[in-house]
Amino acid sequence: MRLIFFLISFTHLVSFAQQTLPVWHDSTQIQREVQWLSSGQLHSSHIGSGMSRIFLFGGFIDDAMKAQSFKTLSNNGLNRTGAVISSDLVYTDYSVNLFGMKEFGLVVLAGYQNYFAASYRSDLYRLLANGNADFSGEIELADTRFFQMAHQKIGFGMVDKKTRSTFAISLVNSSGYQNFDLINGVFRQSPDKDTTDILLVGDYQSNNLGSFSNGLGAAIDVDLRIPVTVGKYNALIQIVAQNIGFVRYNKASNQYSIDSLYRYTGFSLNQVQGLGNETFSLADSLNFNPQKGGQTQYLPGFLQVAKIVDVSSLNRFQSFFGINMYTQIIYLPQAFAGIHYKVNRFFSTGLHGSYGGFGGARIGFYSDFTLGQFKIGLSSQDVLGTLSNSGFGHSLLMRLTWQQK
Amino acid sequence: MKVLKLYFLSLIMLGLSCRKEPISWNSDWSLVLIQDTLNLNNLVADSILDINTDGSYNLVINRDLLNLNMEDIVVIPDTLIEHNVNIPVSVSVPPGTQFIDQIEDNNFDFGGLQLKKIFLKNGLADISISSPIQTMCIVTLTLPGVTKNGQTFSIEVDVPPGTNANPSVYSTSIDLSEYELDLSGVLGDSYNVIQSQFRVKTNPNGSAVFVNSSQQVNFEVAFKDILPSYARGYFGNRVIQEQQEISLDFMSRIIFGSIDLENINLTLTLFNGIKVGARAKIESLEGLNAQNNSVFLTHPQIGPWIWINQTLGTWDNLQPSAHQINLSSGNSSIEPFFENLPNLLKVNFAFELNPFGNTSGGWDELFSTSFVRAFLTADMPLAIGMNNLTLRDTFALKVGDTGALTPNKGNIEIRYSNAYSFGASLQIQLLDEIGNVLLTKSSESPISGSQNISNSNPVVPVNGEVIFNFNESEMPAILNMDRIVIIAVFNSPGNGQIASVFSDQFFAFKIFSNLSLTTKF
Numbered sequence: 001m002r003l004i005f006f007l008i009s010f011t012h013l014v015s016f017a018q019q020t021l022p023v024w025h026d027s028t029q030i031q032r033e034v035q036w037l038s039s040g041q042l043h044s045s046h047i048g049s050g051m052s053r054i055f056l057f058g059g060f061i062d063d064a065m066k067a068q069s070f071k072t073l074s075n076n077g078l079n080r081t082g083a084v085i086s087s088d089l090v091y092t093d094y095s096v097n098l099f100g101m102k103e104f105g106l107v108v109l110a111g112y113q114n115y116f117a118a119s120y121r122s123d124l125y126r127l128l129a130n131g132n133a134d135f136s137g138e139i140e141l142a143d144t145r146f147f148q149m150a151h152q153k154i155g156f157g158m159v160d161k162k163t164r165s166t167f168a169i170s171l172v173n174s175s176g177y178q179n180f181d182l183i184n185g186v187f188r189q190s191p192d193k194d195t196t197d198i199l200l201v202g203d204y205q206s207n208n209l210g211s212f213s214n215g216l217g218a219a220i221d222v223d224l225r226i227p228v229t230v231g232k233y234n235a236l237i238q239i240v241a242q243n244i245g246f247v248r249y250n251k252a253s254n255q256y257s258i259d260s261l262y263r264y265t266g267f268s269l270n271q272v273q274g275l276g277n278e279t280f281s282l283a284d285s286l287n288f289n290p291q292k293g294g295q296t297q298y299l300p301g302f303l304q305v306a307k308i309v310d311v312s313s314l315n316r317f318q319s320f321f322g323i324n325m326y327t328q329i330i331y332l333p334q335a336f337a338g339i340h341y342k343v344n345r346f347f348s349t350g351l352h353g354s355y356g357g358f359g360g361a362r363i364g365f366y367s368d369f370t371l372g373q374f375k376i377g378l379s380s381q382d383v384l385g386t387l388s389n390s391g392f393g394h395s396l397l398m399r400l401t402w403q404q405k
Numbered sequence: 406m407k408v409l410k411l412y413f414l415s416l417i418m419l420g421l422s423c424r425k426e427p428i429s430w431n432s433d434w435s436l437v438l439i440q441d442t443l444n445l446n447n448l449v450a451d452s453i454l455d456i457n458t459d460g461s462y463n464l465v466i467n468r469d470l471l472n473l474n475m476e477d478i479v480v481i482p483d484t485l486i487e488h489n490v491n492i493p494v495s496v497s498v499p500p501g502t503q504f505i506d507q508i509e510d511n512n513f514d515f516g517g518l519q520l521k522k523i524f525l526k527n528g529l530a531d532i533s534i535s536s537p538i539q540t541m542c543i544v545t546l547t548l549p550g551v552t553k554n555g556q557t558f559s560i561e562v563d564v565p566p567g568t569n570a571n572p573s574v575y576s577t578s579i580d581l582s583e584y585e586l587d588l589s590g591v592l593g594d595s596y597n598v599i600q601s602q603f604r605v606k607t608n609p610n611g612s613a614v615f616v617n618s619s620q621q622v623n624f625e626v627a628f629k630d631i632l633p634s635y636a637r638g639y640f641g642n643r644v645i646q647e648q649q650e651i652s653l654d655f656m657s658r659i660i661f662g663s664i665d666l667e668n669i670n671l672t673l674t675l676f677n678g679i680k681v682g683a684r685a686k687i688e689s690l691e692g693l694n695a696q697n698n699s700v701f702l703t704h705p706q707i708g709p710w711i712w713i714n715q716t717l718g719t720w721d722n723l724q725p726s727a728h729q730i731n732l733s734s735g736n737s738s739i740e741p742f743f744e745n746l747p748n749l750l751k752v753n754f755a756f757e758l759n760p761f762g763n764t765s766g767g768w769d770e771l772f773s774t775s776f777v778r779a780f781l782t783a784d785m786p787l788a789i790g791m792n793n794l795t796l797r798d799t800f801a802l803k804v805g806d807t808g809a810l811t812p813n814k815g816n817i818e819i820r821y822s823n824a825y826s827f828g829a830s831l832q833i834q835l836l837d838e839i840g841n842v843l844l845t846k847s848s849e850s851p852i853s854g855s856q857n858i859s860n861s862n863p864v865v866p867v868n869g870e871v872i873f874n875f876n877e878s879e880m881p882a883i884l885n886m887d888r889i890v891i892i893a894v895f896n897s898p899g900n901g902q903i904a905s906v907f908s909d910q911f912f913a914f915k916i917f918s919n920l921s922l923t924t925k926f
Contacts (some may be wrong), residue, residue: 055428131433192820
């Protein structure tokens with residue numbers, strides 16, 4: 001099982017894409033299907049593509065890049081940056097009758113997801129980027145959040161042969177998570193920089209021991225396909241609930257709570273002389289209350305309601321639109337809409353726009369190729385960001401499908 | 406198809422090339438490390454400074470160089486009285502019959518002391534009696550010269566039957582606190598003598614027992630931990646030698662330079678609080694500075710014996726005699742002595758009791774309140790001039806794991822407000838764990854001394870800043886340092902001109918670390 005998890009986890013290294021688009025439905029008769037969907041996105045409300053490319057591939061963030069990111073910081077002060085890397089391998093067998101029921105086939109899946117999200121005030125971003133040397137005044141720290149969780153899953157379920165709706169239940173393993181939530185906070189520095197006040201009210205939980213498994217849990221994946229007819233138009237509505245579940249982390253998990261106002265004015269000479277072998281601990285000064293023990297964390301699940309594309313349709317143009325979200329507070333609901341164009345039976349393409357998630361508006365593009373029993377899809381939800389420096393992130397998706405009809 | 410292959414290939418290459426180098430950016434950080442205000446009270450003990458009405462300091466020293474109390478002068482060692490009492494004749498002893506009654510004079514050796522009377526503050530008598538008599542015996546031990554509240558010390562104990570092979574043993578311990586010991590013997594003309602009376606009789610309720618002259622009844626009285634509260638006698642002709650070392654810690658930070666002191670005036674007073682003829686001698690008074698340079702204080706009364714009269718009065722109204730020695734610039738080498746900046750004073754002192762023998766007829770007296778003391782006092786204006794006076798101090802300072810942060814360059818900035826007339830130039834040394842100097846940096850400008858200070862306006866602070874810049878090549882020294890040495894060279898204006906120091910004067914400072922950091926992960 002570890003080998004399977006490893007192979008699936010590895011796939012995100014060789015593909016870099018985004019998860020949500022395009023969404024299509026294939027209503028043709030299929031015996032069995034294997035689909036490998038690998039996606040990744042990095043999206044920010046203010047970090048430009050040039051700088052976010054450095055976050056992905058490494059490099060030096062120069063003053064010009066920082067200045068550019070300062071220009072697009074939120075006016076109300078709260079900014080978001082996030083990244084989701086996922087890879088899923090799904091085997092669907094329509095030829096078997098699951099539990100003797102001829103309406104249902106078998107689904108076996110394995111997947112990997114690493115979710116990272118952060119929200120922070122503009123002043124805090126400037127402080128971390130530039131330092132405090134030229135700063136004086138007050139920084140609001142409330143609503144500073146950071147969440148990261150990596151998990152793998154392996155599961156099985158059923159597929160409705162007629163509607164292609166699926167339901168699966170999975171065993172979930174997590175190699176770690178971090179959750180930082182600052183409910184209230186202020187950083188204040190005097191003009192002379194000789195007095196610093198820090199108010200912190202919040203929590204931090206983590207389990208990052210570096211081992212493969214630090215917690216186990218369960219999750220369900222539901223993909224409902226509902227045909228609807230409006231007047232003379234037929235449409236297919238998809239309702240997705242993915243990774244809805246939890247992980248119970250082991251007793252080595254850490255939890256820190258803090259409710260502290262600390263004023264730092266430097267040490268006195270007596271304190272310095274008396275320090276000797278003692279070590280000053282900011283954590284102690286800030287009154288951190290560490291605790292160890294098992295913890296339960298919900299997975300960052302994915303919900304989507306959409307009108308999707310039916311690739312079996314004879315129409316050359318089809319629309320698709322919908323709304324999706326992660327069950328995590330930093331990610332805002334994202335609306336998307338696009339147009340699908342079927343060039344011929346081997347090739348189709350599409351253009352779409354989206355707004356929300358970790359940032360603002362993005363324009364996406366995708367192409368699907370059919371080569372015999374194989375379908376290959378390539379997509380980006382953020383074409384500008386991926387191919388130029390003018391966007392606010394990167395997005396790539398690769399979908400490889402093998403179908404036996 | 407070709408396009409597709411290229412697309413895939415580029416994707417794979419893109420993925421494999423992910424994060425080949427770390428993410429990094431530069432930021433500038435400023436942090437106040439130390440913020441404090443110093444005045445002279447921080448440098449020296451408060452107890453030696455006094456403030457005059459005009460706000461100037463007086464140097465006040467009140468310190469014992471020698472202080473001998475009763476237990477230092479009269480030391481009574483642990484002493485044992487031991488007697489093996491022979492039975493006079495072989496005879497059958499009827500019940501209730503006394504067959505031993507022996508009185509003995511016991512002489513103590515008090516190491517040259519000839520004591521006639523002592524009152525005990527503390528002490529123990531461990532008593533042990535052993536008997537081979539084959540019946541229970543009633544043993545009475547009386548020490549006629551040992552009394553408490555007029556009652557003579559006497560115990561009566563039942564000693565169980567014993568045999569010649571296995572004598573019975575009785576042991577007890579008596580607290581001798583507040584007992585008086587008359588050591589002058591039966592006639593009162595002796596010394597160091599305690600009389601003991603030992604009586605043994607058979608059990609009145611037992612049967613007759615045969616005793617023979619080869620048997621012995623033994624008793625021991627061990628006097629332990631005797632501490633007198635009063636002693637009378639002849640304390641002998643003795644010389645008590647004392648060496649005292651007085652550490653002046655704050656002076657140990659001075660490693661170079663000189664100070665000028667004005668109007669130094671010290672008084673050394675010798676007190677005799679015992680009723681014994683005595684004389685004293687300050688054999689030497691040596692001052693050692695941090696560089697181990699030694700200066701001996703010279704004065705006509707340092708070296709020769711000085712006669713000290715006996716005290717007057719009794720224990721509750723002792724009037725010790727005093728002999729004063731004034732040490733001034735005019736009659737001693739006190740100025741060079743202190744301008745050597747000693748951090749250690751070594752005093753060799755001798756005190757001789759009864760230099761002319763037993764002239765009191767055995768009537769030397771010591772009370773619990775008695776003492777012999779050499780006491781140093783000073784009360785003088787503190788006016789100093791500094792000429793390259795160099796102070797050196799070391800602080801433990803270690804930069805921990807910086808994690809993703811790498812310092813590129815930076816500086817240590819000292820913002821100060823100096824209300825003293827003297828200024829200072831600064832140098833810092835960064836040392837590793839074994840004391841190797843990793844880096845030495847001198848300040849680009851000195852700390853300025855305050856100008857225009859006068860007795861009517863003694864606090865006119867001058868503000869400024871001193872900066873130590875560190876370039877990128879010097880950063881490893883900062884990261885590897887274990888401690889930091891600060892060397893300050895003080896100079897008074899006008900080449901060390903002497904000036905008063907005022908209590909409101911201060912040196913306030915804030916030390917900042919300003920660093921350009923590269924965050925890399």
